[in-house]
Amino acid sequence: MTDPDPVATARAEGRTTLTEAEGKRLLAAAGVETPAFEVCSSADAAVAAAEAVGFPVVVKVASPAVTHKSEWAGGAGVALDLRSPGAVAAAAERVFEAADERGLAVDALVEPAVETSEGTEVIVGGLRDPSFGPVVLAGLGGVFTELFADTSHRVAPVSRAEARGAIEELQAAPLLSGYRGGEPADIEALAAVVETVGDLVDDQPVAELDVNPVLATPDGAVALDALVVLEEPADADGGGSPGGEGGDAE
Amino acid sequence: MPPFGQGVSVTLEHLFDPGAVAVVGASDTEGKVGYEAMANAVAFDGPVSPVNPSGSGTLFGEQFVGSVTDVDDDVDLALCCVPGPAVPEVVAACGEAGIGAAVVYASGFAEAGPDGEALQAETAAAAREGDVTLLGPNTSGFVVPARDLLCSFASGVADIPAGNTAVVAQSGGLAHVLAFLSRRQDRGVSAMVGLGNRATVGFAETVRYFDADDRTDAIVLHVEGTDDGRALLSACRESETPVVAYKVGQSDVGDFAASHTGALTGDHALYAAGFAQYGVPTVEASDRLLDAAAALGDSPDPDGPNVGVVTAQAGPGIIIADRIQRAGGRLPELADETRERVDDALRGVTYTGNPVDTGRPMPEFGDVVTAVAEDDNVDIVLVYELFEAALGFPVDALSGLAGRVDKPVLFATEGIEEDMAADRRALSAAGVPLFATPERAAEAAGVLARYAGLSDRREAPADD
Known part of the structure; x- marks a missing residue:
């Protein structure tokens, strides 16, 4: 299930939103670590995938029409910490049934469950600003970004040192560098994610790219989710948006 | 496009x-x-x-x-x-x-x-x-x-x-x-x-x-x-x-x-x-x-964020020391040689750390400023003194000092406008940046410090 260019695929299908799998492939191809995952079209395939990647696993709805997976279909879109083939089959069935009820053709993405308490959740984002062009953003996940607006910005592309500076200037940065005797996170790996997101927004026709969260651990930085929205195709010229309906179902 | x-x-x-x-x-x-x-x-x-x-x-x-x-x-x-x-x-x-x-x-x-x-x-x-x-x-x-x-x-x-x-x-x-x-x-x-x-x-x-x-x-x-x-x-x-x-x-x-x-x-x-x-x-x-x-236009480019402060009054000096650090500057230790020079110039000077506090305007004030300006630990000099009619400003010491030591030298003062007009003109003519309050002088020094800190950004090759 290799897809050499998820952006071209989405473009060819008239979509502006990439699936999570496409987004992760885009990141992985650029050197960002992602969990091993498989995209499955049946419950049986999901069980086989779970056995291949190893329990416990996560099952998520995979469709360009669903960008807010955890809110989709009353919670059927994401099932965490599945520890048996039976649990995986049931979760996958819920995804497919909910999709049928909504008239959607979807897949199920299966990937190993990651223990987020073993690291710090970081948000890395990129967007194309009308005035500044490509920019990147970094912030710590959860309340730090939502409540305290503790984010830092840079005009992209950024060097590794600049990316590191963006992380280190966060108010919450001490949490990454061994707060209360904890092991420090691999900030260099995290900076590499920021740098790569900057490069992707700069190189690709990306309107918005959210990697939320990136799990920063002492061993590296892993992209656990990815949302990529492409710019409207240039030839649309403001006169209509052929890819528009493939967007946010929320 | x-x-x-x-x-x-x-x-x-x-x-x-x-x-x-x-x-x-x-x-x-x-x-x-x-x-x-x-x-x-x-x-x-x-x-x-x-x-x-x-x-x-x-x-x-x-x-x-x-x-x-x-x-x-x-x-x-x-x-x-x-x-x-x-x-x-x-x-x-x-x-x-x-x-x-x-x-x-x-x-x-x-x-x-x-x-x-x-x-x-x-x-x-x-x-x-x-x-x-x-x-x-x-x-x-x-x-x-x-x-x-x-x-x-x-x-x-x-x-x-x-x-x-x-x-x-x-x-x-x-x-x-x-x-x-x-x-x-x-x-x-x-x-x-x-x-x-x-x-x-x-x-x-x-x-x-x-x-x-x-x-x-x-x-x-x-x-x-x-x-x-x-x-x-x-x-x-x-x-x-x-x-x-x-x-x-x-x-x-x-x-x-x-x-x-x-x-x-x-x-x-x-x-x-x-x-x-x-x-x-x-x-x-x-x-x-x-x-x-x-501060930037009338000065040599600062090499770093280290501000040497000389004040004739403690109160303004304390405000300056506080504000400089909040504005991105640093107050370095003065070199031993500088302290000795300051001690020689002024017996019993109030405080020979940084800021140097001379306690009041005095004839040797210019020598103290010169000693601090020549200190290699100092990238930026900020001088504060109230105008003292009998002494005036140390115009001779300040004239050409910034160019000679190749670092910014800022001067802030207060006094009766008419009394200090001639000395102010002399300092202006010598290209010394003048400031009206301790806060504004300190913040200008902070801008110089930040400008120095950002110098590698300006020299970075254009990547777009």
């Missing part, structure tokens, strides 16, 4: 350095823009022609001309004092007459809804078609005091002194605020420019022009919001002349600013991050902007 970049080929010489000027829509009715603009423009050291098809006789001693195409002189610059709807036609006429630049004062353009946007697009198209560099619309103009080039309709601009700071403001009103303020600070400007709606001339072109301008040693920017932030940042990074920016609109003033200058006020965090990333120190007030320009 991005909407910006259209200004790349714009040349600003016709605008800011013209040979002859025409005032289009010149009027003999006092109070009208066409009258006030003409009243100011006639101060220019070159020919100035009033243009109005219904004008007759002379205005301020200059013969009325019916059309820009009929002016005999080789006019470079037209000041357009006509109502908005007439502007595209006037700009087109300027193009036909070979006039290279125009200022458009009228409002009712992009800041005023869809009809105004269409009028601005039409005006910009006429400017491009006719090769006219256009300042505005929706601006109160610009002033170059050294040439008595007073292209503003505001009263008082004739009294703005010549200085070495170029004021580039998004708002014409703020441009005037800064220019008048610089006069009250005894500083002056090399130019004052209100960009207004930036139909063809924006921040980037203007920064490049004043970077190359011999009369300009510092450029200050007042920014509300621009649709070509990246071009602005790039121009600032490439400028060899120091640039300082004041980005307004930290809280949500979007609707008001949009109606004001026809630009959405952008995300403040992006501006703050972008200026820092591209090596531009920022400040948070109009007076601080001019203070920063004085």
